[in-house]
Amino acid sequence: LVISALNHRSDLTLVIGKVTHHSIELSWMNEENKPRNDPPERWTRFSVEQMDPKTHTYSTVYIGYSTHHLVEGLESSTSYNFRLRVTRASWECSLSPVVSVFTAREPFSGKNLHQAVNREDEEELTTVLQSGVNSLKYNHVFLIMISICLFCSLVDILVKHGADINKRDSTGKDSLMQACFAGHLNTVKYLRNCGSTWQSGDTDGCTPLHWAVDGGHLPIITYMIKDGCEVDVMDKVSLWTPLMRVSAISGNAAVASILLQAGADVNIRDKAGKTPLMVAVLNNHVELVKLLLASGADHHMKNEYGAGAADMAKAFGRQVT
Known part of the structure; x- marks a missing residue:
């Protein structure tokens, strides 16, 4: 061969x-x-x-x-x-x-969006979105993430490229709740102008005001109240109002003062019949207890088991006067 x-x-x-x-x-x-x-x-x-x-x-x-x-x-x-x-x-x-x-350049993906957001790079974010990646499922995830950062301009870029401001994370929180908790007033105002509502609730029924109170950002809370946000809105689990959450979590008297001045009910009851005063006593928030009493909290009120604020204080070796 x-x-x-x-x-x-x-x-x-x-x-x-x-x-x-x-x-x-x-x-x-x-x-x-x-x-x-x-x-x-x-x-x-x-x-x-x-x-x-x-x-x-x-x-x-x-x-x-x-x-x-x-x-x-x-x-x-x-x-x-x-x-x-x-x-x-x-x-x-x-x-x-x-x-x-x-070979071609690798297509943009959620990873590129994540990098642009982390770098707080407006130009890179715009480039990624203009490539068409905004048609994927990632945009609302990054809108929620950006709402936690300081840069309202990044939120604006995402919204203009089709991000849904009402999308929620796995716990039901939307971008407005995240921005309220993080204390970014410009982002909060922007989202409100885009149609976000104070009435939205997460999986537990907590609203943007509940989250703003948890964050303790006074300018945010003040703006929300002036914008017509309801101060005695309740969650779905414990029927806690924002004032009740202050009593249970932070004990921030400055936050409570804003809520009380806006008409928050100082003697409102939760699902177990507890008042903000009782909850503040249980959590030993001394300054808040003083504020609640000065604001008309009734220390004679009882919960569903017949115990009042004084009984709770006594059980923990404390005193309500």
Whole structure:
């Protein structure tokens, strides 16, 4: 068996088809251009060879009788060199000219959005969104995340690219609740102008005011009240108002004072019949207890078990006067 010398033929063409960030489509003509009625060993065989950029040697990535092949598992934004080897039934071999092709840049994704937000980079965020990634599920997630940061401009960019201000996280909190808790007044005002409502509630029924009270940001709370936010709104679990949450969690007398001045009910009861005074006593918030008493809290009121603030204080070795 005599194998003829390898021929380099310029008329053999390796055609580049669709190129993505991880694949390259290659095709070529079958010069026989007729039905294959002969046995396979008489068919012309094609091999696609890929060059190693370090050694400049070639390895076979496809061998067979087809006239197209999809090379996959490639790196994005990378140059690749290919050539076609044609082996005929006579064992004559020919090589096509080498073709060079760059894979595409990897498409933007939620990861790129995350990076842009973390860097607080408005230009990068705009570029990612304009690429079309805003049509994916990520945009509302990052709107919630951005609402925690100081940059209202990032929120504006996301909203203008279609982010839903009313989307919620796994606990039911929306962007407005997050911004209220974080204390970013400009973002709160922006979201309100976009239609966010004070009446929205998370999975426990806590509203933006509940979260603002937890955050302890006085300018936010003051703005919310002036904007018509209800001060005695209750959650769904314990029927706590914002004043009750202050009594239970932070004991922040300054926050409580704003709520009381806005008309918060100092003697309102929760699901267990407790008043803000009782809850403040149980949590030993001394300054808040004094404020509540000075604001008309009734220390004679009893909970559903017949215990009052004085009884609770006594049980813990404290005193209500």
